Amino acid sequence: MKVAPSILSADFGNLQHDVEEICNAGCDFVHVDVMDGHFVPNLTIGPVVVSSVAKCATKPLDIHLMVENNTFFVDLFAPLKPEYISFHVEEEKHPHRLIQKIRSYGIKPAIVLNPHTPPESIEYLIGDLDMILLMSVNPGFGGQSFIESVLAKAKKLNEMRNKLNPNCLIEVDGGVSDKNIRSLKAVGVDVVVAGSYVFKHDSKEEAIKSLQI
Numbered sequence: 331m332k333v334a335p336s337i338l339s340a341d342f343g344n345l346q347h348d349v350e351e352i353c354n355a356g357c358d359f360v361h362v363d364v365m366d367g368h369f370v371p372n373l374t375i376g377p378v379v380v381s382s383v384a385k386c387a388t389k390p391l392d393i394h395l396m397v398e399n400n401t402f403f404v405d406l407f408a409p410l411k412p413e414y415i416s417f418h419v420e421e422e423k424h425p426h427r428l429i430q431k432i433r434s435y436g437i438k439p440a441i442v443l444n445p446h447t448p449p450e451s452i453e454y455l456i457g458d459l460d461m462i463l464l465m466s467v468n469p470g471f472g473g474q475s476f477i478e479s480v481l482a483k484a485k486k487l488n489e490m491r492n493k494l495n496p497n498c499l500i501e502v503d504g505g506v507s508d509k510n511i512r513s514l515k516a517v518g519v520d521v522v523v524a525g526s527y528v529f530k531h532d533s534k535e536e537a538i539k540s541l542q543i
């Protein structure tokens with residue numbers, strides 16, 4: 331299991347320190363939550379701050395867009411060369427076109443599904459994706475409780491991707507901890523995002539290792 335700590339739970343007054351700490355502690359990706367105050371009722375960081383994060387991160391960035399105007403934000407973040415840019419399918423009229431645009435920048439495209447969005451909604455996109463991100467909380471905030479129904483959804487999605495695109499990873503984001511990591515592994519999840527669980531631990535290394543099962 332790969333682990334992407336979400337810097338939403340970092341200390342923004344000491345962001346460089348916290349980014350370096352999770353990278354040195356052995357995380358696989360640095361998860362960056364971009365919120366615009368419209369798609370979700372919260373506002374986070376833009377390309378100025380994320381470019382500082384990119385400079386001190388020694389692990390690849392996993393940018394999670396929670397915004398209304400996806401194309402505008404893809405153009406804004408592409409020069410920072412993240413490994414992944416993911417966007418919410420609920421907020422995109424032309425997801426296939428946006429996947430092509432992300433790939434044209436040399437970035438791996440990923441799609442995010444909110445807790446209520448069925449995996450079947452992306453059946454005809456799976457072949458063009460590098461990762462699918464399942465939200466296991468309602469997007470917008472860290473520190474929420476894990477929604478159990480995502481386990482059945484991940485199981486169904488795992489069957490779909492094994493058939494249609496075995497190289498496409500499944501990522502789960504929200505309320506992930508050592509309490510649910512085994513259940514997530516059992517249904518075929520490849521990558522977990524963990525914000526509050528990692529950052530509340532004194533030893534980031536122990537926290538990250540406890541999820542890398």
Ligand SMILES: O=C(CO)[C@@H](O)[C@H](O)COP(=O)(O)O
Nearest residue numbers: 469470472473504505525526
């Ligand atoms: O995208 C989001 C929230 O919208 C996440 O990436 C959270 O930041 C995860 O935080 P925890 O639930 O792990 O505290």
Ligand SMILES: [Co+2]
Nearest residue numbers: 363394503523
């Ligand atoms: Co996220």
